[in-house]
Each structure stands twice: as C-alpha cells, then as structure tokens.
Amino acid sequence: MNKAVLKGGIVGCGAITQAAHMPAWRHTKGVSIVSVCDQKIDVAKETARRWGISKVYDDLSKMLQSEKLDFVDICTPPATHAKLSIEAMEAGLHVLVEKPMCCSLSEADEMVSVSKKLGVKLCVAHNFLFTPVIRAARHLVAQGAIGDLIAVEGHDLLAGDKVFKGEQHWSYDLPGGILGEHSPHLLYLGSAFLGKIKSVRAIVKKCSEFPYVKADELKVLVEAEKGLGVFTNSFNSSKFSFMLDIYGTEGKLCIDNVKQTIIHTYSRSNRTHALVWDQLNLAFQMLTGAAYVSIQSLLGRKWYKIGQYALFEAFVESVQDNMAPPVSGDDGRENIRVLQEVWKLIG
Numbered sequence: 209m210n211k212a213v214l215k216g217g218i219v220g221c222g223a224i225t226q227a228a229h230m231p232a233w234r235h236t237k238g239v240s241i242v243s244v245c246d247q248k249i250d251v252a253k254e255t256a257r258r259w260g261i262s263k264v265y266d267d268l269s270k271m272l273q274s275e276k277l278d279f280v281d282i283c284t285p286p287a288t289h290a291k292l293s294i295e296a297m298e299a300g301l302h303v304l305v306e307k308p309m310c311c312s313l314s315e316a317d318e319m320v321s322v323s324k325k326l327g328v329k330l331c332v333a334h335n336f337l338f339t340p341v342i343r344a345a346r347h348l349v350a351q352g353a354i355g356d357l358i359a360v361e362g363h364d365l366l367a368g369d370k371v372f373k374g375e376q377h378w379s380y381d382l383p384g385g386i387l388g389e390h391s392p393h394l395l396y397l398g399s400a401f402l403g404k405i406k407s408v409r410a411i412v413k414k415c416s417e418f419p420y421v422k423a424d425e426l427k428v429l430v431e432a433e434k435g436l437g438v439f440t441n442s443f444n445s446s447k448f449s450f451m452l453d454i455y456g457t458e459g460k461l462c463i464d465n466v467k468q469t470i471i472h473t474y475s476r477s478n479r480t481h482a483l484v485w486d487q488l489n490l491a492f493q494m495l496t497g498a499a500y501v502s503i504q505s506l507l508g509r510k511w512y513k514i515g516q517y518a519l520f521e522a523f524v525e526s527v528q529d530n531m532a533p534p535v536s537g538d539d540g541r542e543n544i545r546v547l548q549e550v551w552k553l554i555g
Contacts, residue, residue: 211528214239217277219268219292220284221246221255224306228335229283230259232516238524241281245271268292272299279329279527282306285378286388290315293330297322302329302527304520307392308547309540311383316544320537331523331533332540334396336450338518341463341470342397345454349401353472354456360401360437362394362452365445368416368424372443375420383551385422387412387441391550393450394439395428396543401454403433405546410553415444428550468514 216233218225221244233241243263246252252264265271268280272295279302282292290310293303303323309332310316323330336342349357371386373379382388399405408430412423424443430436435455454461462471522534 211238214278214524214527215276216241217243217245217271217275217280218255219245219271219280219282219296220306221248221251222283225255225283226258228513228516229281230255231513232520233281234259235513235517236520236524238528239520242277243271243275268295272296272301277301279304286311286382287378290319293319294322297326297328297330300326300328302331304331304333304523305540306333307396307540307543308382308388309537309544311388313541313545313548316537316541320541323537329523329527329533330537330540331526332535332537332543333516333519334392334535334539334543335515335519336393336397336465337400337515337535338522339465339468339515341465341468342400342452342515343518344470345452345461345463346400348461348472349454349456353459354454354461355458356456357401357434358455358457359435360398360452360454361439362397362437363440363442363449364390364394365440365442365447365449366390367445367447368443370448371424372416372418372421375418380420380422384426384547384554386443387423387426388547388551390443391426391428391439391441392543392547394441395430395546395550396539397452398430398437398439399432399542399546402430402435402437404542405430405432405437407431408546408549408553410550412554423554426550426554430546 216239218241233239241261244252244255244261245265245268247266249266252266256264263275280296282289282303282305284292286308289305293305296303310319319330379386379389408428410428413425414423416424426441428439448466450465452463459472459474519534526533
C-alpha cells in the first residue's frame with residue numbers, strides 16, 4: 209500500500225537551503241516541497257524558480273493560511289527558530305528545524321512542550337549523526353568492538369576565509385558568537401557516544417584580526433556518563449577537517465567524517481607477530497578507505513549530503529508511520545543545554 213505524499217514548505221531560502229536541504233528533499237521519496245517562504249521575497253522567488261516550486265511567500269503566517277501542508281522545514285537564523293517552529297506546530301504541522309535548535313534552554317523547553325502537547329513531530333537537523341562512518345562507529349561501539357568506552361576526542365577545523373562572513377551576518381549575534389553556528393555538531397556527536405554530559409569546562413582564544421569576531425578557537429572538556437570528551441573548534445586551519453577518535457579498553461576508532469573513512473585499531477601485545485599483523489591490518493583499512501573515497505568522489509557524492517539524505521528520509525518515515533523522529537526535540541534540547549553551559553563559561 210502506497211503512503212500519501214507529504215507536502216512541505218521551506219522557511220528561509222539562504223545558503224543551507226540551496227546547498228543541503230533542497231537537494232536532500234529532491235532525493236527523498238514520499239515528499240513534495242510545494243512552497244517556499246523568505247522575508248526577502250526576491251530571494252524566495254529565485255529559490256522557487258531554481259527548484260521549480262510554484263508558491264512563494266514572504267511571511268510564514270500567510271503560507272500557513274494559504275497552503276495545506278504536512279510539515280515545514282525551518283532554515284532561518286537560529287534566533288527565529290523557536291518562534292517559527294511554535295507557530296507552525298500550533299497550526300498542526302510537523303517541524304524539521306536546523307541546528308542549533310534555538311538560542312536558549314527556555315526556548316528549547318517551550319518548543320518541546322508545544323510539540324508534546326499538540327502531538328506533532330519536532331525534529332532537529334543533527335545530520336552528522338547519519339553519515340555512514342558515524343553510524344558504523346556507533347554500531348561497533350555498541351557491539352563492544354573496542355571494549356568499554358573510555359573517551360572521545362574530536363576536532364572541527366575550518367579555514368577562516370570559509371567561515372567569517374560580513375560584519376552584519378546573524379552568526380555573530382548568536383550565544384558564543386560564530387562558534388555557536390559550528391560547535392553543536394561536535395557536542396551532539398560526543399553525546400551520541402558518551403551519553404548524557406554531566407559537567408563542562410571550556411576555554412576560548414581569538415587569533416583572527418576581525419574586530420567583530422569575539423573568539424575563533426574553542427576547546428571543551430566534558431565529563432559524561434560513559435567517559436570523558438575533548439572537543440575542539442578552530443577557524444584557523446588551512447583546510448577543513450572533521451575527525452573523531454573513540455577510545456576503548458580494547459581498541460580505538462579513528463573516524464574521518466570528511467573522507468568517510470574509519471580505522472579500527474586493537475590493543476594487542478607488543479610481540480613482533482602482533483605488531484606486524486597490526487600494521488598489515490592498518491594498511492588494508494587505509495587502502496579500502498582510499499578506494500571508497502575515490503569512488504564516492506567520482507560519483508559526486510558529498511559526505512555531508514549523505515547524512516542529510518538519511519536524516520530527511522527518517523523524518524518522513526517518522527511522520528508517515530507515526531514514530532519518534534530520528535532526532536527528537538528532547539535530543540535538540542540536550543544539545544542546547546550543554547551549549548548554554550559552554551557560553552556561560554566563556555562569557
């Protein structure tokens with residue numbers, strides 16, 4: 209039996225909509241984006257033209273009144289997420305909202321409360337959770353492949369010229385400044401492996417010369433249910449790198465989320481035959497990883513889009529089958545709770 213096609217509307221037609229969300233919706237079965245909304249009507253019209261969408265609005269209220277939608281996808285600046293999400297949910301629609309879910313814990317609480325009260329789905333776009341290597345790593349850890357978890361270390365390194373926007377960009381007004389746009393990824397990934405984060409320490413540094421950038425280096429140390437975590441964001445790298453190292457009592461996983469490779473090393477003895485076997489095993493994993501990266505590159509499959517596709521497909525299934533969304537409002541709230549602790553510490 210075929211499931212009904214869900215009708216969706218996009219709110220916010222900026223870069224993330226063009227680069228990630230619309231390509232993902234076009235890839236997702238069982239859904240049709242029928243309208244777009246942006247307060248800059250010319251931007252909305254250009255988005256509609258580019259993606260072949262017929263209905264255009266400059267106000268969410270107008271779109272909700274005029275269209276019979278099943279859900280909205282909110283891609284606006286984070287300061288507007290709570291208001292727009294609540295308005296859509298109060299109209300009876302399911303909501304997918306970009307990260308960070310909102311700007312404060314009180315906003316997150318209100319969003320979650322409305323979702324539960326009205327029985328509509330609230331899903332947060334923590335898309336890195338759904339890349340193939342992260343899913344594989346979570347499976348390996350759950351199966352005990354590296355023994356008991358000890359710690360997780362991660363870094364998200366970007367070049368400043370790819371990150372710093374004009375002085376008027378909304379990202380500088382976020383809690384944590386521009387770090388608030390990028391740091392959610394590492395912290396929700398850390399929680400996925402380590403469990404609930406119980407305490408936080410943080411330090412920041414400013415290296416850039418831009419007067420409107422408060423800090424461009426962040427290191428966060430967390431104590432969680434299953435171990436310790438150390439996470440670094442930097443906008444002073446020569447190229448993009450996003451990696452996680454997961455340590456256990458019997459081995460280690462080295463994850464490259466850009467190249468989509470995972471290296472599994474074991475805690476063996478220091479005897480010659482064990483060391484030789486370890487090196488051969490490492491070489492094999494590196495060769496197979498290189499082959500995978502080459503094939504994906506030739507096919508034009510961007511790593512971040514793979515995670516986006518999987519998340520969106522799971523969101524649609526959650527609506528069609530009335531299941532919990534792949535990243536719930538409570539999950540998003542937990543991310544905001546930890547981020548708020550970090551922003552308090554760094555001032």
